[in-house]
Amino acid sequence: MRAPTMRHLGDVIPLPASVRPDASADFRIPADVTVGAAPAAAAIADELAGLLRRATGFPVPRAGEGGSVRLLLDDEADGGKSPESYRLDIAADGVTLRAPTAQGLFAGVQTVRQLLPVEAAAEVVLPGGRIEDEPRFPYRGTMLDLARHFYGPADVRSFIDTIAQFKINHLHLHLTDDQGWRLEIEGWPRLTEVSGGAGTGIDGAGPGFLTAREYTDLVAYAESRFITIVPEIDMPGHVNAAQLAYPELTCDGVPVQQRTDPEVGYSSLCAGKEETYAFVEDVIRVVAALTPGPYLHIGGDEALNTTAEDYRTFLTRVLPLAGKYGKRAIGWHEMAAVDLPPTAIPQYWRIEPADDGVARAAAAGHQVIMSPADRSYLDMKYDDTSPLGLDWAGVVGVERSYDWDPADRLPGVGEESLLGVEAPLWSETLRSLADVEFMAFPRLLAIAEIGWTPRAGRDWQSFRRRLAEFGPRLAAQGVNFHRSPEIDWR
Ligand code: ACM
Numbered sequence: 001m002r003a004p005t006m007r008h009l010g011d012v013i014p015l016p017a018s019v020r021p022d023a024s025a026d027f028r029i030p031a032d033v034t035v036g037a038a039p040a041a042a043a044i045a046d047e048l049a050g051l052l053r054r055a056t057g058f059p060v061p062r063a064g065e066g067g068s069v070r071l072l073l074d075d076e077a078d079g080g081k082s083p084e085s086y087r088l089d090i091a092a093d094g095v096t097l098r099a100p101t102a103q104g105l106f107a108g109v110q111t112v113r114q115l116l117p118v119e120a121a122a123e124v125v126l127p128g129g130r131i132e133d134e135p136r137f138p139y140r141g142t143m144l145d146l147a148r149h150f151y152g153p154a155d156v157r158s159f160i161d162t163i164a165q166f167k168i169n170h171l172h173l174h175l176t177d178d179q180g181w182r183l184e185i186e187g188w189p190r191l192t193e194v195s196g197g198a199g200t201g202i203d204g205a206g207p208g209f210l211t212a213r214e215y216t217d218l219v220a221y222a223e224s225r226f227i228t229i230v231p232e233i234d235m236p237g238h239v240n241a242a243q244l245a246y247p248e249l250t251c252d253g254v255p256v257q258q259r260t261d262p263e264v265g266y267s268s269l270c271a272g273k274e275e276t277y278a279f280v281e282d283v284i285r286v287v288a289a290l291t292p293g294p295y296l297h298i299g300g301d302e303a304l305n306t307t308a309e310d311y312r313t314f315l316t317r318v319l320p321l322a323g324k325y326g327k328r329a330i331g332w333h334e335m336a337a338v339d340l341p342p343t344a345i346p347q348y349w350r351i352e353p354a355d356d357g358v359a360r361a362a363a364a365g366h367q368v369i370m371s372p373a374d375r376s377y378l379d380m381k382y383d384d385t386s387p388l389g390l391d392w393a394g395v396v397g398v399e400r401s402y403d404w405d406p407a408d409r410l411p412g413v414g415e416e417s418l419l420g421v422e423a424p425l426w427s428e429t430l431r432s433l434a435d436v437e438f439m440a441f442p443r444l445l446a447i448a449e450i451g452w453t454p455r456a457g458r459d460w461q462s463f464r465r466r467l468a469e470f471g472p473r474l475a476a477q478g479v480n481f482h483r484s485p486e487i488d489w490r
Contacts, residue, residue: 005117008125009090011466012114013445014167016133025091025128031058036067037105043224044105045071048112050077054126054233055116064412068094069225071105084169090113090126106226110165118472137406139369139420140451141170141230142378142444144436147241148176148262149206149427150196151436153214157221158227158433162441162479164225166448172230172297172422175210178240178259178267182209183231185286188246188279195241202428204260215290223292230330231287234299235280236269236306237316243267262428265304267355271314281321288325296322301332303351312338312387330369336361345419347375348410351393359412367419370406375448378425378439380483388429389439398467398484403460423447434480441474441481442467464488 006026010019031051037045048069053060053281077483078458084110086099097108113134115126142163144151151159160171175183179202181195196209210218219229228427240259240266247255251270259267267275298318303311315331315338322329325340333348336357340346346358362368373380373393380396381389394400401423407415422442430436449463471489474481483489 001342005119005121006125007010007115007117007127007469009115009129009131011469012111012131013463013470014449015132015457015462015466017454017457018132019129020131021127021129023128025094027040027090027095027126027128029056029058029124029126030068031056033069034061034067035056035069035071035403036063036065036072037071038065038337041071041102042075042107044109046101049199051113051116053108055443057120057122060127066148070094070096071109072096072098072106073102074098074100076337077290082134082138082140084167085102085132086111088131088133090115090128090130092128095126103226103345107135107167107260110167113165114473119474121138135167135452136454137418137420137451139170140168140448141172141369141420141422142168142440142447143172143232143422143424145174145177145427146182146210146426147174147234147238148202149181150180150182150201151207151427151433152208153210153218154234155436156218159440160222160225160227162437162477163444163448164227166445167452168444168448168480169226170228170295170420170422172229172232172424174232174234174239174424174426176233176299177238178264180206180209181241181245182211183215183287185283186212187282190245191242194245199258200241200260202260202262205431206427212286212290215270217291219291228293228487230293230295230297231291232297232299232330233283234301234325235318236271236311237267237301237303238267238299239269240267242269242279244281249279265302268303268306268310271306271310276314277317277490280318282424284318284327286326288322288327291327295330296327297330297343297347298322298327298335299332300335319356328419333358336366340366345369345423346414347371349377349424350410355409359410362413362417366417368410368413369419370409370413370419371410371422371424372404375401375404376421378421378443379427379429382443385445386482388435390426390428396443398443398446399460399464401443402449402458402463404450405455406450407455421447421451437480438482441479442470442484442487443482445470
């Protein structure tokens with residue numbers, strides 16, 4: 001008989017690549033269940049043991065490399081497989097999760113987590129069968145805007161915990177903008193003293209900054225959840241906060257006024273001044289040294305007060321600095337107007353396709369991250385009644401977030417050109433983690449599935465049905481999500 005709380009093997013977001021249920025192989029979790037793993041996977045096994053303990057109330061001790069629930073690291077080199085791939089076998093006598101890397105085991109544990117009931121139960125049964133899974137794209141991201149409103153380390157950690165469940169593996173932090181500078185930079189103390197302090201952010205209501213130590217700790221925490229932090233220092237536009245702190249960063253050296261309004265496109269670094277490049281190189285050097293991940297985002301968007309010639313001069317000098325300090329540059333799609341270093345990655349946020357150089361960059365071999373504003377921007381209102389958010393890219397309901405494909409967005413940028421997909425969340429109208437969560441969830445689950453699940457396996461009705469089950473799950477975690485009327489929430 002089916003236990004009342006038992007889940008179906010395919011009730012997972014993102015939907016796995018292959019799901020083969022076997023009703024004769026359900027695993028009735030026994031009171032003496034144990035979790036075993038090789039030493040290299042000990043931390044992940046501890047996490048799984050904790051999840052099983054919470055679901056069953058059983059002691060769930062760790063059991064060396066044996067155990068009724070086993071995590072195995074395959075050392076057979078399996079050439080073509082993604083490092084995030086895994087295979088999950090649930091049988092009547094136990095569970096075997098195998099993967100080529102710890103990252104793959106972590107992904108598999110997130111799947112197992114979703115197959116456990118929300119509420120602890122006397123009898124917990126995992127549905128039998130096999131899941132074989134790997135992501136469609138290696139980059140599945142979201143972004144927090146710490147500049148318009150600062151969120152401290154505890155909030156960012158909480159957000160990381162929530163997004164990791166859905167196999168989001170990159171968190172882009174927009175650290176600088178006109179209204180605030182949110183990362184301590186050694187040698188440039190006024191950036192955070194002046195532009196990270198009281199009165200900064202939209203309406204002066206989002207003060208704060210990360211010390212270098214806090215940032216380093218946050219990066220390490222994200223890494224423990226297999227999430228890569230992508231730091232963004234936006235330039236040559238969006239720099240009023242930097243110029244407020246250091247007036248020599250303007251062309252005329254005249255101090256600028258502090259800005260806490262949401263306008264964009266008025267500030268610019270001075271492409272013709274050597275001080276500009278000394279500053280930029282220092283910042284890139286420091287941020288690169290604090291960041292173990294491969295990427296450094298240099299912004300490049302909405303430089304409306306920079307001439308095309310200055311923009312080209314500036315980026316042609318600045319883009320190679322990412323490489324000089326060991327990073328691949330990501331930039332908003334505007335940067336594709338210049339000749340890019342071979343590893344640079346445009347991030348496409350446009351609504352309507354335009355001849356902006358992104359397709360040309362893809363043809364030259366550049367990878368692209370897809371973030372079209374009318375589908376993936378989490379700060380757009382859900383509908384006309386949304387209390388938070390903006391609507392310049394339209395209103396974006398859950399179906400609209402889900403029912404599009406990154407390989408269809410831009411002629412010339414198909415599947416093979418895509419590094420992946422990212423859902424940015426700008427915080428002009430957001431004041432708290434609860435606000436962030438309300439805008440991100442459930443839409444980020446749609447983007448997570450677009451980034452992970454094979455295109456042919458995606459279906460709105462299937463997603464809508466599976467998402468309904470996540471209402472109680474998110475609620476039990478204390479996540480503030482939008483109960484969109486598009487979903488028949490449980
Ligand atoms: C952007 O939305 N300005 C990248």
